[in-house]
Structure formats: C-alpha cells, structure tokens
Amino acid sequence: MAQAPTIPKGMRDFSPLEMSRRNYIFDTIRSVFQRYGYQPIETPAMENLSSLMGKYGEEGDKLLFKVLNSGDFLGQATGEMLQSRNIRQLASVISEKGLRYDLTVPFARYVVQHRNEITFPFKRYQVQPVWRADRPQKGRYREFYQCDADVIGSDSLLSEVELIFITDDIFNSLGINVEVKINNRKILSGIAEVIGHPDKLIDITVAIDKLDKIGLENVKRELSEKGLPDDAIIKLEPILHLSGTNAEQLAQIEKVLGSSETGMKGIAEIRAIFTYLEAVKIKTPVSLDLTLARGLNYYTGAILEVKALDAEMGSISGGGRYDDLTGIFGLPGVSGVGISFGADRIYDVLNELGRFPLSTEAGTQVLFVNFGEKEATFCLPLIQQLRSVGISAELYPDTAKMKKQMAYADSRKVTFVVLTGAEEMLTGKLTVKHMLSGEQQKVDVKALIAYLQKHEESV
RNA sequence: GUGGGUGUAGCUCAGUAGGUUAGAGCGUCAGAUUGUGGUUCUGAAGGUCGUGGGUUCGAGACCCAUCAUCCACCCCA
Secondary structure, eight states: OTTTOOTTTTOOOHHHHHHHHHHHHHHHHHHHHTTTTTTOOOOOOOOEEHHHTTTTTTHHHTTOOEEOSSTTHHHHHHHHHHTTTTTHHHHHHHOOEEEOSSSSHHHHHHHHHHHTTTTSEEEEEEEEEEOOOOOOOOOTTTEEEEEEEEESOOOTTHHHHHHHHHHHHHHHTTTTOEEEEEEEEEHHHHHHTTTTOOGHHHHHHHHHTTTTHHHHHHHHHHHHHHHHOOOHHOOOOOHHEEEEEEEHHHHHHHHHHOHHHHHHHHHHHHHHHHHHTSOOOOEEEEEEEEOOOOEEEEEEEOHHHHEEEEOOSSSSSEEESSTHHHHHHHHOSOOOEEEEEEEEHHHHHHHHHHHGGGGGGGGOEEEEEEOHHHHHHHHHHHHHHHHHTOOOOEEEEOOOHHHHHHHHHTTTOEEEEEEEOHHHHHHHHEEEEEEHHHHHHHHEEEHHHHHHHHHHHHO
C-alpha cells in the first residue's frame, strides 16, 4: 500500500467509462467545428521555451512546465550561476523546451512557420492537452484538454459572430445552459486612457474583473494598492455601475469614452457584433460585461467568456481577438480570433448535472458465451460476420461457468448475449438474450444480424 | 507563491473522555443454482490506521515534522 505507484500531482488516469464520456464531448465539439468549416491540425506537446515565454504574462511564465535539456544539461551552467541560485537565469541555460501552455500561441507559431502553405483566412481547430504547473483545485488540473477554433488572417467581426454560433451549437448539443459574456479590450483601453492611466490597464482590468466576486469596495482597495490615485478611481466608478440592456450600457459607456478613439472603436465593434447576432435567433444569451477582463494579455479586440448557468464552475470556454500574436514570431499584420472550450470543465459540469447520455455507458453489443473449444470454434466465423457489418461483438475468452460469463456481460453493459451450445450448433439457431428485458429467442445468423441492426436503429 | 481542511479495507465512511484480538455498507471472490446476469441468502479474502519521530504503563485517537490529497486566494479552461 505504502509502495503503491502514483502519478504526478494534478495528472489523472481515465477509466473506460470516463473515456467514453470524454469522447462524447470531444466528438460533439469536433463535429460542430467541422460543420463550420474548420480544419484540424496538431502541434507537438513541447515548444521551444523561447516561443512560450513572455506570452502569458509573468504569472504564465511561472506556470510553464520546463523540460530539462538532454544529456549534459549542466554543460552551459557556470559555477557562478549555480552558486547565485538565480533560477530564471539558470533555467534559461539548462532548459530550452517546455510543455505547451495553451493552443493559441503554438498555433500562431504554426501559422508563421507554414505561412506559405496556408490559404488565408485560415480556420483551424485543435483538440489537444495543455499543461500548467498550477496548484490543482476544483476544475483546475495540471494536464487538461483544450478544444480551440480560430480564424486567422481576417479582421471581419463575422468571425467573432461565428464563434458565438459555434458556442451556441456545442452547448445546445451537450445540453448545458450557458451564457456568453463579451467585452472588448479596446473599451478597456479606452477606460484606462480616459481616467488618465493607460499604463495601468492590466491592473485595472484584473481588479474590475473581480467585481462580482469581491464587491466594489474591495475592487477599489485593490486598485488603490496597485497605485491608482483616488481621483482616477472616482472617475472609474460610474463604469462599474452600468446597468440595463446591452444597448443601454453601450450608450452610457459611449458618453464616458467620447474622447478616446480606441474606446469608441471598441464600442463600434461590439455594436456590429450585436447587430449581426440579431439576424439569427440563438438560444444562448449574449451579454456585454465590461468587468470581463479575463484572458491572456495578447487579446486586442473582443474578449469572450462562457459560463455554465446551472453549475458552480469557473468559465468553461474563453477566447478573443489577437491582432498581433503572429507578429511576435515575425509575421506582422495578421489578425486572429479564437475560442477555447475547456473539455475537462465541461466534463465536470455534465457530471455534476448528470447529463451524460445513457449511450456513453453502453458496452459491446453482443457477447458470445464460451461453452468450450468446439463451440468457440463454431462461433468465431459468426462473430467475424457480425463485426464485418459493424456490430461490436466479442467471445468470452475462457470456458468459465455460465454464471460468471453472464455476470461479466452484465457488468460490461453488454446489450445482447448469444448462447451457442451443442443444441444451437445442431440446429443452427442461436439463442439470443436481451440483457435489459431478459427476453430470449432462437434465430439463425441472418435473422440475428437483422435483429441486432434493427435494435441499434431504435436506440 | 499564500491560507485552510482531510488522510482508517478496492470505494464511501464509523471508531464515543487515549484502554485488550480495528468495524459497517458497497465492491471483490466462492457457494446455494454443473445452459442464464441484474434481486435474495450463506461464507471468505482484504487494514504495518499516509510516513517518521515524540508524549504515555498504553496512541487509530494527543503533539511535532513530513508526504499526499481536497478547498480557497493568485491566476485561469
């Protein structure tokens, strides 16, 4: 017991049932992505650290898993470096690779590297794990899957709208009620500009993002701690009190931001998106939320966040527009916008709500009971026949007691059990038992296939 | 990185003010039922009480350390 093997903190194994449910989520998301014309790509688990560092802010850098160089990894490290224990400097010398932190930055790297092969606008999706050296807690893992859809090489706000449609489709398919919150980085910049502290943009956004959680007074205190003078905080306050419909809020904020060109542009963008959205009726409510500031610091336009309405969970999806992410890799002037679905959090929400479809529990369709060597040999070609028409079938490998084989079928959630003993071999009629109803009948192979296929359709 | 909770059987937990051989339910295995599972009945296996130290005549329980895990903050999917 004490010597039982373990896996690293924040990492998880997945059982067959969990995999079935995870695949249900992945399949749903992938099929929606495909339906909107997105194409899949994959990138390696590891990127050069130089591609990753500095893209996620200071916090992000700390959360990167770094991979030790191969071979004599201390080769470049001087005694002085080791003595001084300057972790950052040392890390840069002994590690040049890291595990990816998200899918967007590797994608930007991919686009720059393959720019000559890509037809723009490029719509890609990517479903892969990412790693963060965070301290695990509810809904937070050190290895988790992101399902990203991005459009790169177009400034059109139709892309933002498309991502909202995709969000609506995915969560409708999964049966989760969600709301989309939308904001625009330009509006936030405009606010910082208007109150006279454009340099404090990040501090301001991080603080007001917490409004819901910690309340107005605490937000003001945090702003003050971050060095924002009182007069600026007073100017900011009305913005935190906005109310009414999306249009009303936009009208109010417009008055405040009149003098900021950037801010006005942000308002225009949001308005355009809402106008497009009016053309199509979707189930998911989309609301302007000026306190929405989450998101990586590479966002420049729209910021999107999706929250589950019936479950206690942080955001289950998030995204936004980044105008110059490829610029960092040497390809300026290419705008992108994307959204990331957090598969693991979606799993937790579905689990909490008990909304996984029953089909995710289903096992093999047919199990053939093994009565002995002769009977098994007789069954083998029949089982292959079933498999060839797409029916999942298996033969119990050992000549165990019936009771044991039936119990196995039961716990594996097998739908049908076929009994082929001496009598069946003689008559050619197999005994089929439906495990749910307990009903049994004798049929030949052709009729068995027809019966199974008919049953499959009715499910 | 900061703060808090919890570690007893495969799982969920009980274990009363420190006192003999540490319990339950579920699960597992075997049997009742040698061609019938999911219900029932009977029986069995399974624990160095996370680990190391300390207090005590005596520690699963109290103290310290350590590890693991969960939750919250930070940040985020």
